[in-house]
Amino acid sequence: MDAASDIKYLTLGGSLKLKSGITFGPITVAYETYGELNPTKSNTILICHAFTGDSHVASHRSGDRPGWWEDMVGPGKAFDTNKYFVICPNVLGSCKGTSGPISLDPKTGKPYGLDFPVITIQDIVMVQKRLLDHLGIKTLLSVAGGSMGGMQSLTWAVLYPDMVQSSIVIATCHRHTAQQIALHEVGRQAVMTDPDWLNGDYYGKEGPKRGLAIARMVGHITYMSQASMERKFGRKLVGKEELGYNISKDFEVEGYLEYRGQSFVERFDANSYLYLTKAMDYFDLTEDGQSLADVFQGVRSDFLVISFTSDWLYPSEQSRTMVRALKANDVGVSYVELDSDYGHDAFLIDFGDQTKVVANYLARVQNDKAGRT
Amino acid sequence: MISLDYEIIADIIEPGAKVLDLGCGDGALLALLKEKKKCRGTGIEIDVKEAVRAMERGVSVAQGDLGRDLEVYGEKRFDYVILNESLQQVLDIEKVLDAALRIGKHVIVGIPNFCQFGARFQLFFLGRVPVTGALPFKWYNTPNLRFLSLKDFRFFCLEKGVTIEKARYLVQRKEVWFFPNLFAEAGIFVLRK
Numbered sequence: 001m002d003a004a005s006d007i008k009y010l011t012l013g014g015s016l017k018l019k020s021g022i023t024f025g026p027i028t029v030a031y032e033t034y035g036e037l038n039p040t041k042s043n044t045i046l047i048c049h050a051f052t053g054d055s056h057v058a059s060h061r062s063g064d065r066p067g068w069w070e071d072m073v074g075p076g077k078a079f080d081t082n083k084y085f086v087i088c089p090n091v092l093g094s095c096k097g098t099s100g101p102i103s104l105d106p107k108t109g110k111p112y113g114l115d116f117p118v119i120t121i122q123d124i125v126m127v128q129k130r131l132l133d134h135l136g137i138k139t140l141l142s143v144a145g146g147s148m149g150g151m152q153s154l155t156w157a158v159l160y161p162d163m164v165q166s167s168i169v170i171a172t173c174h175r176h177t178a179q180q181i182a183l184h185e186v187g188r189q190a191v192m193t194d195p196d197w198l199n200g201d202y203y204g205k206e207g208p209k210r211g212l213a214i215a216r217m218v219g220h221i222t223y224m225s226q227a228s229m230e231r232k233f234g235r236k237l238v239g240k241e242e243l244g245y246n247i248s249k250d251f252e253v254e255g256y257l258e259y260r261g262q263s264f265v266e267r268f269d270a271n272s273y274l275y276l277t278k279a280m281d282y283f284d285l286t287e288d289g290q291s292l293a294d295v296f297q298g299v300r301s302d303f304l305v306i307s308f309t310s311d312w313l314y315p316s317e318q319s320r321t322m323v324r325a326l327k328a329n330d331v332g333v334s335y336v337e338l339d340s341d342y343g344h345d346a347f348l349i350d351f352g353d354q355t356k357v358v359a360n361y362l363a364r365v366q367n368d369k370a371g372r373t
Numbered sequence: 374m375i376s377l378d379y380e381i382i383a384d385i386i387e388p389g390a391k392v393l394d395l396g397c398g399d400g401a402l403l404a405l406l407k408e409k410k411k412c413r414g415t416g417i418e419i420d421v422k423e424a425v426r427a428m429e430r431g432v433s434v435a436q437g438d439l440g441r442d443l444e445v446y447g448e449k450r451f452d453y454v455i456l457n458e459s460l461q462q463v464l465d466i467e468k469v470l471d472a473a474l475r476i477g478k479h480v481i482v483g484i485p486n487f488c489q490f491g492a493r494f495q496l497f498f499l500g501r502v503p504v505t506g507a508l509p510f511k512w513y514n515t516p517n518l519r520f521l522s523l524k525d526f527r528f529f530c531l532e533k534g535v536t537i538e539k540a541r542y543l544v545q546r547k548e549v550w551f552f553p554n555l556f557a558e559a560g561i562f563v564l565r566k
């Protein structure tokens with residue numbers, strides 16, 4: 001099998017009523033699966049990717065392109081594909097196979113652009129639910145994700161409590177704060193003030209490359225920590241022996257951000273950037289005025305919550321708030337604040353304790369389940 | 374080998390009880406209660422390394438601070454709340470014990486005895502701060518913030534109107550019954566309010 005055919009596609013019949021009230025369809029979902037579904041269909045783990053991720057959570061065979069959680073997913077790893085059937089769908093609004101602003105509008109034959117409806121985390125989860133319905137999967141051993149993936153995992157536990165047995169929620173929050181929204185808005189403004197953005201109708205043209213690159217530069221800063229940047233770059237100079245005393249690049253960190261910005265432009269759609277940051281900013285489990293403890297009242301899943309000491313974008317206090325609200329409802333919850341100085345990126349790169357904790361947690365969830373039946 | 378205090382606690386707790394272990398460390402007691410007594414247990418531990426180890430043992434644990442993280446639990450949520458070798462390490466003992474008595478039908482407290490005869494001997498004759506089996510630390514590295522005798526704890530419970538349902542006393546691998554405040558290195562009390 002070649003890499004392209006590892007991605008499966010499902011076009012959902014009919015249309016979906018989105019949270020905004022708009023009815024939208026048809027929707028195509030791109031997803032990848034790992035391992036085998038057992039005969040009782042009880043070993044499924046749904047992995048939800050973060051903001052700019054995709055369905056390729058891990059490689060499918062040796063020589064295959066590594067996935068974004070390569071160290072966590074695979075035979076013998078924390079999400080052990082010898083035991084578990086792992087599904088990773090690309091999210092609604094993204095540009096990696098699932099319907100998004102870059103997809104062709106069947107009415108016009110052109111990309112949707114800004115005609116694509118504004119979506120929410122709930123909408124993303126509802127699309128995933130439709131995919132699982134199609135696959136005949138009625139229970140999920142676990143729903144796991146970090147950052148925006150964690151928001152989806154939380155939403156799953158709240159929206160479909162009877163389906164989810166455990167929730168793994170990493171480096172995330174139950175509602176975006178003013179600071180988190182503000183940082184996203186800087187990125188959106190960078191894209192939208194690029195003259196090549198053309199109100200989102202840039203497909204087939206130059207596109208807002210400069211704006212998207214700047215948005216990504218800001219994003220990257222928020223994903224790292226002061227300590228990790230200091231270790232990686234310090235005040236090292238780039239391409240010169242001494243300070244230039246002109247307004248060109250002097251420091252390695254400047255070159256790095258430039259490089260990350262440029263390479264991001266090659267792999268991500270600017271409109272998807274706008275839509276998905278918006279979806280995260282809209283995310284607030286308590287939006288109806290209830291307390292978080294009230295929101296978690298119907299939750300039946302057991303939780304594993306993980307945060308990282310140096311993550312200032314989704315600080316541990318947000319995780320502790322969720323842990324307290326879960327405990328108030330007598331929901332089983334394990335929580336660790338792992339030591340890492342990688343900042344928010346830790347959930348994607350710092351695997352020492354993370355793999356251990358996830359593997360042990362999943363083993364316990366399975367054992368406890370076997371003990372009960 | 375299971376330490377005697379764990380054996381005694383496991384002996385006290387009824388099968389299938391719902392248990393919260395405050396300061397659960399590496400989860401050894403919770404694992405024992407889960408295996409031997411089929412308890413539904415969870416723990417709170419402040420040290421992340423210990424919490425990670427507890428998860429390796431297959432027990433549920435949330436990293437947290439006893440001074441802050443007990444308020445969320447509802448009244449009498451647990452059959453037993455355990456404070457084994459942890460109460461003397463918290464800053465606000467009254468607050469933590471009050472919370473434990475509120476959320477637990479019973480509270481099990483295990484404390485080292487600062488006035489066991491060996492400790493008294495070291496204090497009186499050697500003029501040194503005692504180091505014993507139950508108090509193995511030196512003055513400069515002890516995690517204990519409070520130093521009390523078994524008698525002190527009894528008086529404390531009396532003042533607070535807390536009922537002592539049971540008490541067991543131990544020295545190394547044995548239980549003791551006579552003059553516990555003199556002979557026992559540690560005491561395990563079952564409380565109720």
